[in-house]
Every structure is written in C-alpha cells, then in structure tokens.
Amino acid sequence: MSGYFTELFTGTKSLAIGLGITIKAFFQPVVTLQYPYETLEMKPRFRGHIQLTQDEETGESKCIVCGMCQKACPTGCITVAGKKPEGSKKKALTRYILNFTTCSLCGQCVESCKPNAIEFSKDYNLASFDKNDFIFDLLKRLKEKS
C-alpha cells in the first residue's frame, strides 16, 4: 500500500518535472535559422558538387585533362574531354560534364586531382523542376563565373 502511494507521488513529481522542462524551453529563444532570410556560411570543406578552379593568372581552368578524376569516380559521373590546341603540348579542356544526379560526394575526384583543378562548390541549396539542370557543364559555368 505504501508502494502505491510512493509511486503515485514520484510519478506525479516526474510529470511535473517534465512540464517544467518544456515550459522552460518555451521561454528560451528559438534556435531556428530562417532559411530564405538567414543563411549559413558553408564550411570551407563543405562538399557541394565539384567545380573547376580558376587559374589566377589566366582565368582559365587548371585542368590538364589527365582523366584521373574520371577514373577515380565510383559512379562515373564525370566526363572529361580535351584536345591539344595547335602549337601546344598540353591538352586543353574542352568539355567537363558532371552528372550531379549520380554523384555521391565522396571526394575521390578532388583527392585524385594533382593540379588542383577541381574543388567543391558551396552550392548547398539546389532545387529545380528539371533533373537535367543537374547535369552541369562545368567549363561553361567557369566561363560564366569569370
């Protein structure tokens, strides 16, 4: 019988404690980040889709079309093409297609890229009505950017 009342008492007390915790939270400031108005700055290592880096001098891509990224990609979402312009030894990039819809953001392409020609972008809020929007022509994007 005494157990009955003890349980009744401790039970009621535990319920009251619970109410106290939630009401305290009610008067605490909200933690919400109001997205379209407030945004987070992405961390330097944030992995968005990849993009081509810009050579500071020429403004062109640093890519040497070695194809390492294409080889390293587990899902084969990168297609690189290049050709040698006349009178040049090095290949120049002509096409860099990223099919972001199959990318798994593992970072192996960036890791494998010796000349640091690709990096992760900070595009964290992509959405579209058409899935072909996510097949990026990175070279074109680079040109638009500069």
Add this chain to the structure above:
Amino acid sequence: MLLDTIKKELAAVALSTEEEVSAEDLAATETPETVERAEGEAPAEAPEGKEEEKPRPPIMETDYRAKGFHLDVQVAPDKVVEAAKILYKENFFIEAVTGVDWLKEEEFEVVYDYNNMAELCRVVVRTRVPRSTPQLPTISEVYAGANWHERETHDFFGIEFMGHPDLSPLLLPEDADFHPLLKDYTP
C-alpha cells in the same frame, strides 16, 4: 583457453585429410587449377598467395592480426550442424553465414562466422558444396539467428539449406528467381 578447447572439439568434425571428400577438396586448391583460375582473373599475385595456403590443414589456427579470426575449420557439408552444436555448447554466437561462388572450381563455399562474447575467439567454419547440387543441412535449429542468414545466402547464391523452415526470398522481391551474387549472373 577457449581456443584450445574448441579446437580440440572441432577436430572431431573437421574434414580429415584421409577421406575422399577432403581429397576432392584438396584437389580444388591444387596449384594447377589455381593457376588456371588466376590466369583468368589475376595473373600476377594470386599464385603466390595461394601457394602459401597449399598444404592447408582442415583445422588451422590462423594469425589473428593478419586475418581477423583465430580458427579456420573446414568441414564436410553434412557436418556443419555438428560443428554448430559444439560451438553452441561453448556459448559461441553466430555472426554471419555467407557464400562464396568459386566459379572456376564449380563450387560454392559456405562460410559460418562464430564469435564468443566472453572471450575473443573468432571461429570460421567453412564447407564446400558442388555448384550443380548446392545442398547442405541447415543450422537454424541450433542457431535461430542463422535462419535469416541462410535465407539471404539462398537469395544471393541459390544454395539450398535442407530442412530450413522457409527459404523464400528475404531481401529480393518475393517472386525473384535470380541469384545476383553468382559470378555468372547477368541481369
């Protein structure tokens, strides 16, 4: 030592080198065939790796640091239940059951991983069944947990566990009639 006890007990069910079955099994790991297989898939390094294993005894203590398990036991297909019973008696629990499709040797290898909670002792029990008639008894009576593992193995390889209560596809769709982890599987 748990390892020694279990080794002693398992020696009774392990494939003995004198028996015919084991001769067949040894034949499977003979160099010529291995080379033949290696030619197909791995020209350079495979033979070396295999040659170390050539005189493989049916029950063998392995280097835990290199392999990740302590005891490697090869048994005949009809002895898996007995082995499971011995291990159950020593409070081992089953970690996984899986198959390996040795296409070149026309055999399936079924691997049982056991572990012990009280003392670290990982035991691998393996058996081989011919690819044409992949049948062996179920251990789900001893280890209820093996039920799903065996079903999964049946899903992936088509290996039949005789006496298993329900071998219908578990991970694949209910009407699946293919075994995707077979090496010669093409969708």
Add this chain to the structure above:
Amino acid sequence: MSEFALSQTQETFVMNLGPQHPATHGVLRVKLTMDGEYVVRAEPVLGYIHRMHEKMGENRTWAKFLPNTGRMDYLHALAYNHGHVMAVERAAGIEVPERAEYLRVITTELNRISSHLLWFGAFVLDLGGFTPLLYAFDDREQILDLLEGVTGSRLTYCYYRFGGVYNDVEDDFLVGTKAFISRLRSRLPMYHGLVTKNIILIKRLKDIGPIPPDMVTRYGATGPVARGSGFNFDLRKNEPYSVYPEFDFDIPVYTECDSMARYMVRMDEMEQSMRIIEQAIDKLPEGPVKAKKVPKTLKPPAGDYYCAVEAARGSFGVRIVSDGTNTPYRLKLRSPTYSNLSLFEEASEGMLLADALALMGSLDLVIPEIDR
C-alpha cells in the same frame, strides 16, 4: 469441444505494418498476425531498400566502395567507413599513422553520439513523445556541424581512406568538440528529467520486451541489445582495435533484459563516448594523417580476411575474400541490426502491439543497413 470448434477458434487477423509506417523507421514491413491487440506472430519482411552493396563491392575497386559504406548505416556512417578501411588495411598490410587513428576515434565517437541522440529522439517518438526528438536533433545538429567542418558532409561521410583519413582537422574542430561535450553534459540531465525518469516512459519500458540472454546467443545479437541483456560485450574492449586500448572508459551493462535496459545502455554509452573523445583530444599526437606507402591500386594478397568494429548498433563485420586483384572477389557485410532484428519475431510473441513497437524501437533499426 468439438473438433470443428477447435479448428475454428483462431481469432486472428493479418495486418501489414509497413513498408510505409511511422514506427518502422523506414521501409521495413512487418507481417503481423494479431489476436485483437495482441501480436501472435510478427514476421519482418525485408528487402524494401536492398541496395546491392555486396554486389557493388564485387564490381568496383576497393577504394570505390568507400562511399557505399557511409550509406549503409547512415546514422553511424563513420563506423562503417572504419570497418571497411580497417578490413582492407588488414588485408593489404597498411599501417595507419597514430594521429589518423586518433582522429578516427574522435570522429567515430562523435558520430556514435549523434546516432544515439537520433535513436533517443526517434525512440521517444515511437512512444508518442515528440518534443525530445527535436531537442535531440538540436544537439545532433551541433555534432553534424562539427563533422561537416571536417568531412564536408552532414550524414553520409566518406572520410576515412586506406591508411589514414581524408584530411587533417583544425584546432577549432577540437575546441568546438570540447565545447559541445560540455554542452551535452549539461543537456543529458535534462533528457533524463524529461524522459528517463518520466513515469509514463518507465511504465512503457520497464519489463517490456524481454530478450533473455540465451536468445541473444542464439540470434547473435550484439551491441546495446546484448549489453542490455547482461553481456559485457563490446568490441572496443573485447577485440581492441584502432587506439581504443589507450583510453579509459567503461562498457555500460544492464542485466534487466528489458527495453529500459537497452535504453539505459545507450544513454550511458553517450557519456562514455564523451569520455573517450575528451581523452583522445588530450592525447592527440602530431604527425601525418595518411600513411605514406599506400599503393595507388590496392591488390591485397589472396585469402580471406575478417574485420569487425563496434558500431552504434552492434558489431559490424566485413569479410573480404580477395583473389589478389584490384577488386574484391567477395565482400560480405555483417550488419548488426540484421541479427538484432531477426530475434524480433520470437521476442514479440504475445505482446501488445504498442509494446512490440516499443521493443522494435529499442532494437534501434536502420533499415538500409539491414537490407544492404
């Protein structure tokens, strides 16, 4: 009674729980045979998110399988990363620098806390309490921020590499981690006040969903499920890997075998993980984070290798069968919840539906890891 009556007295009906059901945390389907509110038989049906990880393992190089590991158990992705890289390192004989091992421990333990926090929230959500979930998410976001700063992703990390980790950490990560730990330390009593000591929750968990020790052995359950049934079994202690032997921490074990015991194991584990992280940060050595001699294309010698780690849900094992080429011949992934869930059918027999779901919640299911 007449035979006719005997054969006809089964007052049962079949009910499908899932594949879309709030309590199954994804796409598990449970075929329930019910007698009114009582579960006569609960047969889980798997495979609704089977994603062919094992087949993919055979199809791609060792390194290309890395992103997959983070997607099996997305809640404790780093443990799966860890299991895979450790197995391959064992097979290929790669030594890992000490700093990398420490970083692995710090990040994987952080990830474990985040996994347990999510489980905590989701479990209470199963029991009908919504608010603790959001409090837990609030704390979890802090961890995700920390880990995102290091690994670049929030959930499906792909951070460990053969022979080390992807990149080194900065000091602000370590400072942030310490700050987070002190924050969580002050939050845990709040969780206990709001949830653990709540009479309603105690009534729902105490003596509900017993999993006796022999059932654990027969089904091969591991992790908090085993520890809640009195087994002092944690691979971090039993099969010390990485640099875990360096740290002083306890394995919480409860012998009650009920849902409450499993709940308490996980709550205590968070505290132990915090201890580990603190020690690891204090002891963190300088040095490289990647082994020097990792060949470009890995070709581990033929043979089979096994490696297991303690993930948040139990021991995750990777069995590699190598034939010496640059792709695995067979890659078997032993996922803990697969075994843990298989005992559900036996354990839930004769339970009330709500209790069975509490039991299921206490098993901490992550379906893609079960289905692989």
Add this chain to the structure above:
Amino acid sequence: MNSLFSADGLTGLVFLGTIATTVVGAIIATNSVRLIRAVVGLAICFIGVAALYYFLNSPFVALMEMLIYVGAVCVTIAFAIMLAEPHPEKQVGKNNALAGVASLSVGAMLFWGLTVLARNTNWKAAVSVANDGSMREVGKSLLTTYSMVFELISVVLLVAIIGALVLARQGREKA
C-alpha cells in the same frame, strides 16, 4: 391556423422531425443488412426517442436516454459487432422471403392492433397532479417510495456486470 413561424408552429415542425427520426431509425435498425448500420439506425432511433421524452416534459429522462442508450448500449453493441462480425454475404443468403413476409405481417398486425386500441380507448386524464414531475421529485420518490426497487435494480446491475465478465472470460478460456 398556426403559422409555421410561430413558436408553436416551429415546435410542431421539430416534433414532426423527431417522429421521422424515430421511425427512420427504427426502420434502419431492423432492415439493414449490415449489423453496424443497424446499430447506427438504433442510435438515430434513440435520439428521436430522447427528443420525444423531451416533448413529454421530462428532459432528465431524455438526457438519460442519450447517455445510456446512445452513449452506452449502442456503443457496446457496436463494439460486440466488431468482435463478432458475421459475414454479410452469408446473411444475405439466409434472408428467407417467406419468413420475412411472415414476420413483417406479425409486426404489422401488432402495430395495427395497438394503434386501434390506442385510438379507440377513451383515455381519462388524471384529475389532480401530485407534483410537477421534476428531477427533484423523481429523486425523492426514488429514495422513498421506490427505494426497494432502486436497491434491487442496483443488485441486478451488479450481477449483470459480474455475469458479463464471467461469461466473456469463460469463452476466452475455451478458445
């Protein structure tokens, strides 16, 4: 002639509605194939009856009717149907036309007979009324004149509760 929009006229309209509710409810209750619909019909009928009691100057009994019949009896019956739902298709087949006609005629004859009786009898109103029949009076007589019956009824209810428990439990054990 009363206007439809006077208070009396409205009352009359409401009363007609009440009768309709009762009658429709009763018809649904006896004629629907699915039992659950019969229960809903019964509930509707009881709501009508409760309204009739209200018209009979007895709101207390009307509300009790709602509370006990609609809120308790109907719910219990519906609950029992949930536990023991007969197969509807089987029921359809069993509805023997002859038996239906026979029972309908029996029912109709009873109805006719009682109606005739009601219309032809010369009812004599009471000369004096002892009290206003309010709830207070009802309570008083319950605890004075009818206290014995009241006690007996409570015993009956107690026995019913225990009996129901025993019966339901026994069936369960056998199953």
Add this chain to the structure above:
Amino acid sequence: MNLLNISNNLETYLIIGAFLFGMGFYGLLQRRTLIGMLIAAELILSGASINFMAFNRFLAPDPTVGQIFTLFIMAIAAAEASIALSIVIAVYRNYRSIDTEDIVELKG
C-alpha cells in the same frame, strides 16, 4: 387535426410506441443473428418506455412514476445488453458464428 399540434396529443405517442414495438417484433422474428435480435429487443423496450412516458405525462396523477419506470427499464436494458453481448461473444468464440441456425447443437 392540426398536424403541428400533435405533440400535445397522447395518441401520437402511443402510435409511435406501437410502431417501435411492431418494428421490434418484426425485427426479432426476421433477424437471424443474435446481435440483430438484441437490437430489435431494444426497440421493443423503447416502445414500452414511450408508452410509460406518455401515460405519465397525460394520465398519471403522480408524474414521477412513469419516469422512474422508464429509468428502471433503462437500467434493465443496459444490464440485458451487457449480458446478452457477453453471451454473444462467448457463443462467437465457440462457434465462430452468431447466426442462430448455426448454434443448434447445444453442446460445449
């Protein structure tokens, strides 16, 4: 007779009572299931109650009597319903049917 004034007329209630009684009787005969019969029985009881209430209102010298009777009928009906339904459940458990024709063999 003014249709809008029938609420103040004893006969109206008696006829409704008779109707419910007749319907209940019809249902009792026509229904094949125990629960259906119980529903019909409830209708009969209602018909009786209405009569009580009507007499109480229009004829009785003490207008509490009819009300008390009706209350008693309600109590009895409630008791009857609970007992009958538990019997139904018990019968259903044993015979998997509440159809009266299926329950002819009266052995446990």
Add this chain to the structure above:
Amino acid sequence: MGTESVQPSLIQSVVKLTQLDKLLGLGRANSLWPMTFGLACCAIEMMATGASRFDLARFGAEVFRPSPRQCDVMIVAGTINHKMAPAVKTLYDQMPEPKWVIAMGNCAISGGPFVFKGQYGIVEGADKFLPVDVYVPGCPPRPEALIEGILHLEEKITGSRRWPRVEAK
C-alpha cells in the same frame, strides 16, 4: 488499403487561372502536408528539416501525416528498389488530388550512386513511375535544399515566388 486509379493532373488540366484559383493556389501552396515516408539516408535529412534548426513549420509544411489520404506532397527521400516501387506507387495513388511529388536526393532523381552496369535492384529515378514536380539533388541534400524544394513547389503552384532567392556563396 485499396487502390484507386486517379487520372493524373486531372485538376490541373481543368483549372484556368482565375482569381479564385489564385486563392486556392495560395491556400494549397501554404499548406503542403508531406507524407511521413522516408526511404533511406535522405529521410534523416528530411527529419532534420522539420527539426528546430531549420523548421519546415514556418511554411506550414510540418504536418507530416502518416496516412497518404491526408497528404499533399510526397517527398521521395531515398532509393526506390524494385520491391518497394509498387508500394510507392500505391501510396501515391492513395493520395487525393491535387498532389505533388518531390524527389529528394540523388537516388530518387536518378538512382544516384547505386546505378551501375548490371544492377538488379533499384529503380533509376522516381520519375520512372511518378510525375515528379521538383528535384532536389544532393547525397543527401542539406535541409536548406529541401526547404528550397518546397519553395520551388510553392512557386509552381502559385506561379510566383514570395521568398528571396538565395545564391550560394
């Protein structure tokens, strides 16, 4: 649960833009109730979107209904495999019109990282059997991306965007 075949975009085809429809559109766009329906990793991010930090509730879209009957938008968050696809289709069919689909994450868009030659298990994209309205890529997408997806959907329903566009830096 039964299945009903509902003609897709029945409502959309009839509707012409009038003032009333604008109001209806506003009402619908601001009360998008998603289904409690997570498949894999992305589901956790979906939960995170509903959680305090990002708070999907601000747009009135936090009412996650577990029953498809009361849902307006199905967020396909995760990989759909062949075993699951019929169930997803059923759930979609059970939703009353008007209804929308958001494909969240790369798996739902195209099968994501699980596409390889000779794969036997998964459906390569939810748009193979569902009319997807908005695609949110990522593996998994950040919660902001899902909010952006919801805003895109509202834009599609009302025809204009009320919220500022955020350019990633």
Add this chain to the structure above:
Amino acid sequence: MNPIPEVLRLVIYLTCLILFAALNAAYLVWVERKGAGHIQRRIGPKEVGPFGLLQPLADGIKLMTKQLFLPAGVDPVLFKVAPILLLVPAVMSFVTIPFSETLVARDINLGLLMIFAFASVNVLGVLIGGWASNNKYAVISAARAVSQNVAYEIPMLITVITMVMVTQTMNLNEIVMQQPNIFKWYVFRFTASPLMPVAFLIFFICSLAETNRAPFDLAEAESELIAGAYTEYPGMGFGVFFMGEYANIVIGCAVTTILFLGGWQCPFGLAPGWWWFLAKLYLLIWTVVWIRWTYPRVQFYALLNLSWKVLIPISLVNLLLTGAMIKVF
C-alpha cells in the same frame, strides 16, 4: 412573451456557436502548432500571414478543395455519417455553456447532464468511422477509443456526481455563481471536501482521456496506428473529424473551468464577464497543448490501471468524504 425574437436569438446563437467551434478548431490548431514550435525552440508557422495567423485559413482552403473520394472497401454511408456524429454532439454541447451570466444560448437546468449525454455520443462517431474505414488500423483504433472512453467515463462521472452533491444543482450558470472569487472556487473549496484539488485533477485527466489527447492519444497513436480511426479520411472528412476533436477539447476545458475555476467570475470578484471565462478556458487549453508536447504516450494497460486503480478509488473516496462532509456540516 415574444416568440419570434426567441427563435431568432436561437438561430443567431447557433450560428455563432458553430462559428465559434469552427474558429476555435482552426485557431487551436494554430495555437497547438505555434506552442509546439516554441516548446521545441523553433518558430512554428510564421510565413503564412503575420505570425502565421493565416495558416488555418490556408489549411482550410486546401482541405475543402481536396479531391473527395471514397477509398475502396469502405462503407459509403457510415463513412460519411461518422464525422458528423462526432461534430454535431460537440457543437450541441456548446448550447448550454455560459460564456457569461447572460451570454448563453440556452440556460438549461440540466446543463451538466446534457453535456455528458452529448459527450457520450461522440465515441460512437470514432467507432463508426473506424469501422466504416475497413482498415485494420482504424478498427483497432476504434476499439481502443471505446475501451478508453468507457474506462474514463466512470471516474469522470463519479467526480461530477460529487460536484453535483456539493453544488446542489446541474445548472452551469448557478454553479458559476456559487464561485464569486478565488477562495470560493471549487478547486479550493476545502470546506466541501479536502480532496477538491485532487478532484479537479481527476476531472482534468479524465477530460484529456475522453478527448483522446496526449498522453492518452492511444486511439490516434501515430507511431502505431498511422492516423488511427481517421486513417482513410481524405480532405474535409478529416477536417471535420479534426474540428470535432478540438470542439471536444474546448468543451472539456470549458466544463472544467465552470466546475472548478469559477467560470466567468473574476478571481478577485471584480468585473465578471466572458473575458474571464475565455481567459481561463484558453489557459486550460494551453495546458492541454503543453502536456501533449511534453509526455510520451501511455501504455494501454497503464492507461486502464490509472483509471481502475488510481482514479476510480480516489474519486470514490472523494465521493464518500464529500457526502460525509455534507452530512456533518
């Protein structure tokens, strides 16, 4: 007596009451979502109108224009009747609730009994709705709702009987008038029974359980039974159920206010009026919301045990004690 204004008055009151019920349902949802948001340290609806105040409107528009269809296998008639069976009694109960001394649609002497008579009907709505849905979850939910309602009706009615013994009337307005200031509120009327605050708690807990609110929301247990009895209801059917549910909450809280907290009376005896009633009412409703977002759901047996082993004995003790006190003093 002038009949026409009386009729008009009734019509106006009924319209107002239905509007009140509907608005309450709509804005209680808003309060619930907003309250839940802040309890969880987030904002809640905000973008739709100022402070998200147009959110209920948007939801209403959406629900009303949702495609209406009958899911396969449901009983078409009962499926449509059930929401009405839930909503109508709830709205009817509003008729007798005194918002102030004069602001009452129909001041009935048996007001208290009438509310309980109507409240007992709404469980039939859930039961029929669940059954008609032809869905196993809905059926289980309906069964749960019934057993829960039956179990909690007993302590509730016992408490009400105790209150009637104390107040000597069932007229709600009279009950309110007996509590002119805070010391005479029945919740603190220790002279009537020392267990009055407990009686208040019991009544409040029971009204939570009767309205299927958390932590007693077993019938609608989302993580177990999808959406319980409402699983198959699309669009407005669901909306009506929702309205009925919230109307029931309002009634439960209103009755608690009237019985224990002095209804429209001011705590200090000053300027009584409907604003006090609404303030108390919404405070109680807020408590209901607060409780919902704090606790997990109770276990089925714990629920029944609470009723049979705790609430019923205590309320019986209270009944006897009150009787004795009345006899003695």
